[in-house]
Amino acid sequence: MEKLLENPDFEEAAEVLKEYLRREYTVQINGLCTVNYQGRAKSKLDRGERIVFKKQDSALLVHGPENYQPKNWQPEVDSWRVEAEEEGLFLRAERTNPDESVEIRFEDLEFLTVSQLVDKSELKIRGHEVDIHESIEEEPDIIEEELKVIEREKETPAGFIDVFAMDKDDNYVVIEVKRNPDYNTVLQLQRYVEEIEEEFQGVIRGILVAPKMTDKILSYLEERDLEFVDVDMEDVIASYEAVDNSQKGLSDFSADYSTK
Amino acid sequence: MEKLLENPDFEEAAEVLKEYLRREYTVQINGLCTVNYQGRAKSKLDRGERIVFKKQDSALLVHGPENYQPKNWQPEVDSWRVEAEEEGLFLRAERTNPDESVEIRFEDLEFLTVSQLVDKSELKIRGHEVDIHESIEEEPDIIEEELKVIEREKETPAGFIDVFAMDKDDNYVVIEVKRNPDYNTVLQLQRYVEEIEEEFQGVIRGILVAPKMTDKILSYLEERDLEFVDVDMEDVIASYEAVDNSQKGLSDFSADYSTK
DNA sequence: ACTTTCAGTTCGTTC
DNA sequence: GAACGAAGTGAAAGT
Numbered sequence: 001m002e003k004l005l006e007n008p009d010f011e012e013a014a015e016v017l018k019e020y021l022r023r024e025y026t027v028q029i030n031g032l033c034t035v036n037y038q039g040r041a042k043s044k045l046d047r048g049e050r051i052v053f054k055k056q057d058s059a060l061l062v063h064g065p066e067n068y069q070p071k072n073w074q075p076e077v078d079s080w081r082v083e084a085e086e087e088g089l090f091l092r093a094e095r096t097n098p099d100e101s102v103e104i105r106f107e108d109l110e111f112l113t114v115s116q117l118v119d120k121s122e123l124k125i126r127g128h129e130v131d132i133h134e135s136i137e138e139e140p141d142i143i144e145e146e147l148k149v150i151e152r153e154k155e156t157p158a159g160f161i162d163v164f165a166m167d168k169d170d171n172y173v174v175i176e177v178k179r180n181p182d183y184n185t186v187l188q189l190q191r192y193v194e195e196i197e198e199e200f201q202g203v204i205r206g207i208l209v210a211p212k213m214t215d216k217i218l219s220y221l222e223e224r225d226l227e228f229v230d231v232d233m234e235d236v237i238a239s240y241e242a243v244d245n246s247q248k249g250l251s252d253f254s255a256d257y258s259t260k
Numbered sequence: 261m262e263k264l265l266e267n268p269d270f271e272e273a274a275e276v277l278k279e280y281l282r283r284e285y286t287v288q289i290n291g292l293c294t295v296n297y298q299g300r301a302k303s304k305l306d307r308g309e310r311i312v313f314k315k316q317d318s319a320l321l322v323h324g325p326e327n328y329q330p331k332n333w334q335p336e337v338d339s340w341r342v343e344a345e346e347e348g349l350f351l352r353a354e355r356t357n358p359d360e361s362v363e364i365r366f367e368d369l370e371f372l373t374v375s376q377l378v379d380k381s382e383l384k385i386r387g388h389e390v391d392i393h394e395s396i397e398e399e400p401d402i403i404e405e406e407l408k409v410i411e412r413e414k415e416t417p418a419g420f421i422d423v424f425a426m427d428k429d430d431n432y433v434v435i436e437v438k439r440n441p442d443y444n445t446v447l448q449l450q451r452y453v454e455e456i457e458e459e460f461q462g463v464i465r466g467i468l469v470a471p472k473m474t475d476k477i478l479s480y481l482e483e484r485d486l487e488f489v490d491v492d493m494e495d496v497i498a499s500y501e502a503v504d505n506s507q508k509g510l511s512d513f514s515a516d517y518s519t520k
Numbered sequence: 521a522c523t524t525t526c527a528g529t530t531c532g533t534t535c
Numbered sequence: 536g537a538a539c540g541a542a543g544t545g546a547a548a549g550t
Contacts, residue, residue: 001290001370006261026311026325030261030375040528041387042497048379051286053311057326065286065377066317068335069545072383075328075530100528110261110375115290117325119308123332127301129541159539179541182524184444216523237302300543329530335545357521360543389526419524439526442539476538523550535538 003114013112014084017091020114021054021080028053028115031089032108035062035072039100045071052091052104056117060093060102074102126237129179132209135236136163136177143175143209143229156195159188164196172196173205181210186220193226211236263374273372274344277351280374281314281340288313291349292368295322295332299360305331312351312364316377320353320362334362386497389439392469395496396423396437403435403469403489416455419448424456432456433465441470446480453486471496 002025003016013029020027029052035045050071051063062072074093081092089106133152140147146168154164163175174196176189185208193206206226211233221228262285263276273289280287289312295305310331311323322332334353341352349366393412400407406428414424423435434456436449445468453466466486471493481488 001266004266004371006264028311030377037385037528040493041385043383043385043528045383046381048381049377050379051288051313051377053323055323055326055328059326059328061323061328063313063315063321064379066315066319066379067546068319068321068333073328073528098528111264111373113371115370117290117309117311119310119324119326121306121308123303123305125297125301125303125543127543180544187447214523233300297543303543333543358543385528387528440529474537521550524548526547527545529544530542531544532541533539535536 001115005112008109008112010084010089013089013109014082017082024056026056026115026117028113030110031106033104033106036103037072040098072102127233131236132177135239158191158195161192171203171205172200175207177209189226190224261375265372268369268372270344270349273349273369274342277342284316286316286375286377288373290370291366293364293366296363297332300358332362391496392437395499418451418455421452431463431465432460435467437469449486450484
């Protein structure tokens, strides 16, 4: 911890902010403030106690006492302005592209910290849509027995077909993979099938592959003679873990964490 | 500030967490930790220094030193588990619907704070899509002169039409408002127009109203004989401000902020 | 409680 | 740099 100031006065705080805001430090301010945003939209946040922090890549967050998401933010700040005022502390974070700014006016400061966090590790996450793709690629049987994948990301005038395949009766199969399917997904699959019907002869099957389904979407599918195959997300994740374990050791390194 | 512990030991910290996690306090822990998430997906975050906080509504956030968004989170936690271990502090946040959990294992604690933030004010924001709707409602001329609004949110088999209107030549006009238009917006507008063509006689015009437009989407529109009208977001916001100012004083109240 | 749609979406990838 | 789609999307409004 570089600095920890409890109930700093505005000039003291301004000095610290001017020194550290523009550098790669994490700065946190808890205090009573008002916040104004202007840019793509415009917002106003009246007086309240909040947690404000600037991260080491100059991201700015204003968090209230509730809610997962911040009240105001700025993903990347280009320029800062700090001013100690008679009865407050003014902070302005501006960026271009898009042009927007967040202005914070503190009326009371509870505490302020400056620190440098070391975090070299990356988040490894599985369960995205692309992981379903990989599962199908490795084991087409999870869709249907004796299914043969012909092409992935097959281009059509209506867009890219996730998986283009052939079933055991030599029918072409258009497969659309969606983690979160909705009505548009059905329409899209229908358009793909129509494109393939123009390009190829015979019966063209359309299958929506998803980890969840609702009755409504299922009925949309049935109205259009399209099919649904359920995939278990747990299986998808499990198949990844098997691969991951086999590669163990490759990315095994330890980062240094100096005790500050 | 209820509590502020610098470099607490694990048992000390566990005690505080057990006392305050389940209550309406904001709890923040800075420290070296690993994080695992399992639920809709599965993620793993190796050792790193992070800011963890639990908000007063039991939202949980794990922030790294970079990026606007948290590394891990939980919008609402149903149950907590805290355990002081020999060489660490274990924290588990679980929720149902969907079933998921975040597990944090601290190996080092830099500091821990407990506080109660008072923030009764709500974020007032303008520039949403609905604000464009209101602008049109107040002043249909911004779309086109002598345009008369017949119905808003008109239902059709293809969905709800934002604004259904009639132009000065007595042609029906289907208006779709989008803050962020894309290809699907065009298709949707086209479907609405087709529905109206079945229901009514004569020429049916389709207009996409948006604050921004790309050449590509514009050409999609033209291919389908659909039109585009640009709205200036600044004007939309300005018209709101005029209304807001006229209502000044109505929502003018001061919340109490006790100095703790 | 479930569905639908918007978001200052953000973020990544690809062209 | 624009465009397209996914997200552990989240959040709000309507049913």
